[in-house]
Amino acid sequence: KMILGPHMRSPACSHLLVFLLAQFITAFCLFAYVRLTRDPGPDLWPGLPSTLTTQPGNKMATPQIGSELTILLWTWPFGQRTDLRKCTEFFDIQDCHITANRSWYHKADAVIVHHRDVCYNRKALPQGPRTPSQRWIWFNLESPSHSPNLGFMDHLFNLTMSYRRDSDIFTPYGWLEVLSQPQNFSIPAKSKLVAWAVSNWSPASHRVKYYGELKKYIQVDIYGSHHMPLPRDKQLSILSQYKFYLAFENSLHEDYITEKLWKNALGSGAVPVVLGPPRENYERFLPSDAFIHIDDFPTAQGLAQYLQELDKDQVRYQRYFQWRTWLKPSEPPFWALHFCKACQALQVTERYQSIPALAKWFQ
Ligand SMILES: *[C@@H]1O[C@H](CO)[C@@H](O)[C@H](O)[C@H]1NC(C)=O
Ligand SMILES: *[C@@H]1O[C@H](CO)[C@@H](O)[C@H](O)[C@H]1NC(C)=O
Ligand SMILES: *[C@@H]1O[C@H](CO)[C@@H](O)[C@H](O)[C@H]1NC(C)=O
Numbered sequence: 001k002m003i004l005g006p007h008m009r010s011p012a013c014s015h016l017l018v019f020l021l022a023q024f025i026t027a028f029c030l031f032a033y034v035r036l037t038r039d040p041g042p043d044l045w046p047g048l049p050s051t052l053t054t055q056p057g058n059k060m061a062t063p064q065i066g067s068e069l070t071i072l073l074w075t076w077p078f079g080q081r082t083d084l085r086k087c088t089e090f091f092d093i094q095d096c097h098i099t100a101n102r103s104w105y106h107k108a109d110a111v112i113v114h115h116r117d118v119c120y121n122r123k124a125l126p127q128g129p130r131t132p133s134q135r136w137i138w139f140n141l142e143s144p145s146h147s148p149n150l151g152f153m154d155h156l157f158n159l160t161m162s163y164r165r166d167s168d169i170f171t172p173y174g175w176l177e178v179l180s181q182p183q184n185f186s187i188p189a190k191s192k193l194v195a196w197a198v199s200n201w202s203p204a205s206h207r208v209k210y211y212g213e214l215k216k217y218i219q220v221d222i223y224g225s226h227h228m229p230l231p232r233d234k235q236l237s238i239l240s241q242y243k244f245y246l247a248f249e250n251s252l253h254e255d256y257i258t259e260k261l262w263k264n265a266l267g268s269g270a271v272p273v274v275l276g277p278p279r280e281n282y283e284r285f286l287p288s289d290a291f292i293h294i295d296d297f298p299t300a301q302g303l304a305q306y307l308q309e310l311d312k313d314q315v316r317y318q319r320y321f322q323w324r325t326w327l328k329p330s331e332p333p334f335w336a337l338h339f340c341k342a343c344q345a346l347q348v349t350e351r352y353q354s355i356p357a358l359a360k361w362f363q
Pocket of ligand 2: 134135136156158
């Protein structure tokens, strides 16, 4: 109902329309499915783990009505205590008791184990016996290339929680929300061309090599350690001055699309130039005219030329913002929403996958 406005006529709009329709159909299928079980919570976009609807799996023990589930955070992610929020703020569900106090281990209905904090030593994993109904949730937002010792995790976990769409608990770095009213998005004032913020500079990496080619043909301003400083509180205002932002992922894996796209580029109103999984994968999360993919061009020189053309052609540049009439990028409040998604899944999801060979699955 919200997408068939009379003003949707230009080619870019019809792309958006196709995207919205495709997403709508998928969303509808999931919605219909979730409605059969329980309230799905707020309308997140797109966030649709297809396995929810198709794969048989283990049946969840139905939680007793009235009893609040306890979720133990085996560690704080990366050892850093973070704010917790009431899950009723995010979802129409019963709240969970979320704690990092290990005295609760024997009583916990679920234990969230954050990969990076336990992967260097098997003994860092929970050792005590678990009750028959206790579920262990493997939690990881890093890519397989940066997730050591995945083999340690085999035959331990009941649910997966990651950026992969086929996780039991899908926790992406960002998503689009559909606006209830169309908006006139105003593009931030632009005075510069291409920015890239990079903290992990490895000369042998695909992205640094690609940059090495690109910079021969176009000026790229680099921020991050060993480069221009980008203080957290100024990040948005600095990056928003750029027409383009290089959202180059550190490794290429399906669905591995991070805050480089959601926060640095889309969050600051710069057009993302992405290096990551193939274009089709991005299009599961974004309209096709919301970003530029390096694979759209045979060479870095071709990309540079295209960016320079757009720089001189305001009308074509503006087309990269048309999707914002109906859609708004959004990011999770780290890490509170992630934990609450687990709380929701434990109550709502009827079946989960149980992947014994985790290392084989997470590639
Ligand atoms: C952990 O929980 C136990 C049992 O509820 C309590 O006695 C203890 O004080 C808690 N520890 C901390 C550090 O909060
Ligand atoms: C969770 O997985 C472990 C390891 O595969 C298994 O022994 C246990 O029965 C499972 N628990 C539940 C509640 O599914
Ligand atoms: C958007 O801009 C158009 C044309 O400038 C105007 O007619 C319309 O009222 C604006 N819509 C909103 C929501 O501001």
